[in-house]
Amino acid sequence: MRPGDVLPVRMLVSSVVAIARAIRVPLTVDVEGGYSDDPAAVEGTVARIVEAGAAGINIEDGGASPDLLCLKIERARRAGQHFGIDLFVNARTDVYLRGLAPEGNRAEEVLSRAALYRNAGASGLFVPGLREPNEIKAVAADAGLPLNVMAWPGLPTAGELAQLGVRRLSAGSGIAQALWGKAAALAGDFLKTGRSDPLGEGAMSYGDINALFGRR
DSSP states (O other), X not given: OOTTOOSOHHHHHHHHHHHHHHOSSOOEEEOXXXXXXXXXXXXXXXXXXXXXXXXXXXXXXXXXXXXXXXXXXXXXXXXXXXTTOOOEEEEEOOTTTTTOSOTTSHHHHHHHHHHHHHHHTOSEEEOTTOOOHHHHHHHHHHSSSOEEEEOOTTOOOXXXXXXXXXXXXXXXXXXXXXXXXXXXXXXXHHHHHOOOHHHHTTXXXXXXXXXXHHOO
C-alpha cells in the first residue's frame, strides 16, 4: 500500500452511501491507489464502493509501477461488471505531481502511461500538475482518453482549457485547503485581537446552511 492510502475503507464506504443518497447526479469517488497493492483487494474495495452507489472512480499510480495500476484498472472494471455497470475509471497519473520524469519529458511519459491505462480499460486520464498550454494540448490530442486536469496556480481558465481539448476540470483539494487556511487565519486573529467583525464577513446564514443539510 502506498503512503496516503490511510482512510479506513469503511469510512469511505459510509461517506459514499450518504452522498449517493443526497444527490441526483452520477457519483465518482477518489479511491487513491485502491488502498492496496494487491489487485484482488482493490477489486473488493471498488466493489464495495460501487455497491454503495458510485458510478465511477479515480485511481492513481502514485510512485508505483504503471503496470501495477493497469492490473488495478482491470480488476476495478471487473468489480463494476459484477454489479452490471460500466464503471467510469479515471486513471490518475502523478508524473507531474511527483516529478516522475525530467521536465521536458513529462508529457511524453504521460502519453506512454496513457496508452497502457487505455489498453487496461481506463475511461479517462487525470493528470494533476499539468498546466502548460502546449503540453496540455499535446496530451489531450494524443492520449486517446478524455483529459482531466486539476485546478493549479497558473492553469489556464476553464474556457481556454476547453479550447486545448480538456474535458474535465477538478478543484481537487483546492477549495478545502482555501477554507482551512481562511479558518486558521480567522481563528488566529480572533484569539489574538478578540475582534468579532471579521467572523461575519462573507458568512453564510443559518437558514442557508440548514437548507443545504435538508436537501434530498
